[in-house]
Amino acid sequence: MKIVAADVVVTSPNRNFVTLKITTDEGLTGLGDATLNGRELAVVSYLRDHVAPLLIGRDASRIEDTWQFLYRSGYWRRGPVTMAAIAAVDMALWDIKGKAAEMPVYQLLGGASRDGLMAYGHASGTSLPALFDSIREHQEQGYRSIRVQTGVPGLKSIYGIAAQSTTGERYDHEPAQRGAYPAEEDWDTRSYLRHLPTVFEAVRHEFGPDLPLLHDGHHRMTPIQAARLGKSLEPYDLFWLEDCTPAENQEALRLVRQHTTTPLAIGEIFNTVWDFQALIKEQLIDYVRAASTHFGGISPLRKVMDYAAQYQVKSGFHGPTDISPVGLAAQMHVGLAIHNFGIQEYMQHGAKTNAVFQQSFTFTDGYLHPGDKPGLGVELDVDEAGRYPYEVAYLPYNRLADGTVHDW
Numbered sequence: 001m002k003i004v005a006a007d008v009v010v011t012s013p014n015r016n017f018v019t020l021k022i023t024t025d026e027g028l029t030g031l032g033d034a035t036l037n038g039r040e041l042a043v044v045s046y047l048r049d050h051v052a053p054l055l056i057g058r059d060a061s062r063i064e065d066t067w068q069f070l071y072r073s074g075y076w077r078r079g080p081v082t083m084a085a086i087a088a089v090d091m092a093l094w095d096i097k098g099k100a101a102e103m104p105v106y107q108l109l110g111g112a113s114r115d116g117l118m119a120y121g122h123a124s125g126t127s128l129p130a131l132f133d134s135i136r137e138h139q140e141q142g143y144r145s146i147r148v149q150t151g152v153p154g155l156k157s158i159y160g161i162a163a164q165s166t167t168g169e170r171y172d173h174e175p176a177q178r179g180a181y182p183a184e185e186d187w188d189t190r191s192y193l194r195h196l197p198t199v200f201e202a203v204r205h206e207f208g209p210d211l212p213l214l215h216d217g218h219h220r221m222t223p224i225q226a227a228r229l230g231k232s233l234e235p236y237d238l239f240w241l242e243d244c245t246p247a248e249n250q251e252a253l254r255l256v257r258q259h260t261t262t263p264l265a266i267g268e269i270f271n272t273v274w275d276f277q278a279l280i281k282e283q284l285i286d287y288v289r290a291a292s293t294h295f296g297g298i299s300p301l302r303k304v305m306d307y308a309a310q311y312q313v314k315s316g317f318h319g320p321t322d323i324s325p326v327g328l329a330a331q332m333h334v335g336l337a338i339h340n341f342g343i344q345e346y347m348q349h350g351a352k353t354n355a356v357f358q359q360s361f362t363f364t365d366g367y368l369h370p371g372d373k374p375g376l377g378v379e380l381d382v383d384e385a386g387r388y389p390y391e392v393a394y395l396p397y398n399r400l401a402d403g404t405v406h407d408w
C-alpha cells in the first residue's frame, strides 16, 4: 500500500488547526494533527516543503520505519515544529493501519485496559462565587475531576481564566487570542502563593473531600517557590500540581520533590522522551503531560508510557482545544490501551470545530471513549474546513510590576 498524496489542510473554525491528510493507492486516507498554537504556519511549511515530498511512494504500512526516517534523516532533531510534523505523519499512518485492519487503533495497541478514560475539565473564576458556578457547570456536564484556576487580588487578567463570552459562542482560541500581537497580562508570584491556598480551602469546604482537584502553575515558579506551594496545598489533597517550574531544567524538580507530597505533573511542552528522562527515572513526577501532537505522535507516546510504567508514573496527556479532534483521538486510543493511564484533559471543542471534524468518541458520566470506528475515528470535512481560513492568533504573555517579562 503506497502513499500517493500528503495534503496539509489549514482551517480556523473556532481556532486554527493544521491537519495532514495522507492518501494511499488503495484509496484509504489517514489524518494527523500538526497544530502548534501560535506557530501554526511554521509546521505547515515544514510539512509541505520538506516532509510531504518524501512520503510519496513510501509504503504506508511502515509506521516505525517512517518515523525513524523522518526523525533521523533530517539531522536536526527534536523541537516542537519538527515533532508536530512527525506526529501528524505518525497519526495518519496509524489511522490508515486501523482502517486497513478494520479495527480501532486502540485494538492495534493491545486492546482496552479499561472501560473509559476519566477526564478533567477547566473551571475558573476571578471570584469565589464565579469559580463555584464554573465548578458546578462542569459537574453538570458530567466531569468527575476539575482543574481550578483563579484570579489573584491586584492582578488584572491571568492565564487560564476563561473570558466571558458576549455572544454566547465558544471561543476555542482560549488562552490564545486573535490579533497580530500577543496580549500582555500581569503577574506577581508572592500574591499568587498567598492567595491560592485560600481558594483551595474554600473549594474543599464547598465541594467536600472527594472531588479530584487539579491546578496548573504554568511554569511560573522557582524551585523553592514551587516547593512552598506544593507544601501549602497538601491539606487540600490535589490530584496534581502541573508545571510548577519551567521544566526544561529537570534537576529543579529534585528540590520540589524533597519538600512536598503534592503529586506533580509536567510535560505539555516536551517533545521527546529525553525531556522526561531524569524526571521519570528519578521518579520526580507522577504524571506525564505529553500530547500526541507535540511529542511525535502515537508511537513515541506509547514508548514513553511503557518507560514510565516501570516507575509507577502515569499518563495525564495534554488535551486543550489547541490539540485538534484528531490529536485528541490519537491520545484517547493510547490512553485506553496502556495500563498506566492516569487522567485525560478534555476542554471540549466548539460547534464549528465539531462540524469540520466528524468524530466518533463519546463523553459519558465524565468518561471518554474513542469509539469503535476503524482507525482513529475522526474524518475531516474538507469543504467545511475551507470555509474558515487561517487567522493570526497568539498566546498572551506576562510582565512583572517593574516591566520584566516573566515565565509563561
Ligand code: EZ4
Residues within 6 Å of the ligand: 037, 174, 175, 216, 218, 268, 318, 320, 321, 322, 395
Ligand atoms: O496554555 O494549550 O494545561 N493546559 C495548558 C494550556 C496551554 C495551551 C498552550 O497552547 O496549559 O492552556
Ligand code: CO
Residues within 6 Å of the ligand: 216, 218, 242, 243, 268
Ligand atoms: Co498546562
